[in-house]
Amino acid sequence: MDNVRLQQLTEQLSADLFGRPFLHQAFFNNRLKTTGGRYMLESHNIEINIKYYDEYGLEELKGIIKHELCHYHLHIEGKGYKHRDRDFKELMKKVDAPRYCTPLVKSRSSKQIRVLIYRCKNCEAVYSRRRKVNTEKYVCGKCKGKLKFIEEVKKTLT
Structure with missing residues (x-):
């Protein structure tokens, strides 16, 4: 699917x-990470995360477009277009638009971080930090002894 087909689909669903009519632009935005789509208040354009189409297909895409069109039409009419507004909730129910999109499977993958391990030369207390510590300036919080860098460890967050 490309932006031209997305525009046609959005106009069709709106009608x-x-x-x-949907009188503005709908297009894919590859930079969206945590959301299926976004309605832009100032330009009235709709941006869609293409990863949802790639992973879940046309039905999920239609649901995201319906959700964003609810924001669009209510905002244009001057009604409550935010998630908490009654107008928005009623219109969502009327057009059977999803409140949330299905989470992306690929976004749930684990993330690698580095952890720096320091040890006090005096009392042997161990400190793990994500950011580098200036061992000339900082000392042990327990005994005020000098800190020594031990190792850098890669950890996986899930």
């Missing part, structure tokens, strides 16, 4: 479900 069929809302009975109103």
